[in-house]
Amino acid sequence: MLKKYNGRKHPLNYNTIYEMLVMTILAARDSDRRINEKALELFKLVPNMTSLSQAKAEDILPLVIPQKDWGNVGMGLSFLGREICRPQKPKCEECLMNKICRYYLGGVLAKD
Numbered sequence: 001m002l003k004k005y006n007g008r009k010h011p012l013n014y015n016t017i018y019e020m021l022v023m024t025i026l027a028a029r030d031s032d033r034r035i036n037e038k039a040l041e042l043f044k045l046v047p048n049m050t051s052l053s054q055a056k057a058e059d060i061l062p063l064v065i066p067q068k069d070w071g072n073v074g075m076g077l078s079f080l081g082r083e084i085c086r087p088q089k090p091k092c093e094e095c096l097m098n099k100i101c102r103y104y105l106g107g108v109l110a111k112d
């Protein structure tokens with residue numbers, strides 16, 4: 001793997017490990033091109049992990065999800081909660097969000 005990919009330019013235009021981490025997570029839900037475009041704006045607002053942890057969701061949300069989609073996202077989350085992400089027994093293995101879900105990834109990572 002190292003021999004094959006060593007020195008290859010990554011399609012995400014990150015400058016730091018923090019930026020790589022954030023952009024990789026976002027890229028699971030959108031194209032590399034769009035993440036590269038939005039990242040400049042996002043990292044002006046939240047340039048590091050400390051600022052990200054203190055940022056308000058309403059400041060970041062428009063950079064990640066276009067405002068025209070907020071209603072659909074809310075509806076999707078509602079259906080996800082009703083059909084898949086149940087409080088007592090979430091169906092994580094079949095969930096569309098399991099590649100980015102901290103709960104699931106924490107559990108998966110803890111099992112490894």
Ligand code: SF4
Nearest residue numbers: 085090092095101104
């Ligand atoms: S992966 Fe996350 S969002 Fe999906 S069902 Fe499990 S806990 Fe819920």
